[in-house]
Amino acid sequence: MTVPTIPSPPGSVGYTRTLPCEAASARTARALVRTALTAWELPHLAEDAELAITELVANASQHTPCRSIRVAVRHTAEGRVRISVVDTSRVHPVLRQADADDAGGRGLTMIDALTHSWGTDPLPGGKCVWCELPTGTDT
Numbered sequence: 001m002t003v004p005t006i007p008s009p010p011g012s013v014g015y016t017r018t019l020p021c022e023a024a025s026a027r028t029a030r031a032l033v034r035t036a037l038t039a040w041e042l043p044h045l046a047e048d049a050e051l052a053i054t055e056l057v058a059n060a061s062q063h064t065p066c067r068s069i070r071v072a073v074r075h076t077a078e079g080r081v082r083i084s085v086v087d088t089s090r091v092h093p094v095l096r097q098a099d100a101d102d103a104g105g106r107g108l109t110m111i112d113a114l115t116h117s118w119g120t121d122p123l124p125g126g127k128c129v130w131c132e133l134p135t136g137t138d139t
Contacts, residue, residue: 014036016072019070021060021064023057025071026054029085032073033046033083036073037049040075048115048133049081049133051110052133055111056084056111060089063093065089066089067088080133081132084131086126087126090127092120111131114133116133118132
């Protein structure tokens with residue numbers, strides 16, 4: 001199954017790449033994010049943005065039966081950086097409270113704490129899970 005195209009917010013510019021749906025793809029996704037943030041002169045967002053893309057890739061690789069994912073980082077007209085992962089699953093992630101003894105289940109909680117907003121958009125043939133970080137120039 002082909003990975004759906006990531007919708008672009010109006011007025012945004014960005015970088016996108018199709019990667020294998022596996023945890024190891026987080027490394028390449030982080031490099032894509034670093035490249036974009038360097039080009040946009042937003043290095044102060046690197047740590048949070050890299051953590052966010054790592055969690056989104058990890059969620060896709062752990063919870064969806066897909067062969068590939070599409071990752072993107074976009075600089076929006078509203079002055080935010082939107083990071084997204086598209087996969088072929090229609091199952092939406094759910095923010096939950098992990099128990100102290102749980103080995104996992106904290107990814108979306110971290111994304112929720114680090115970002116301005118996050119969500120899931122249904123797509124024909126899959127979904128897009130995204131988050132946005134303010135650049136300090138929000139309009």
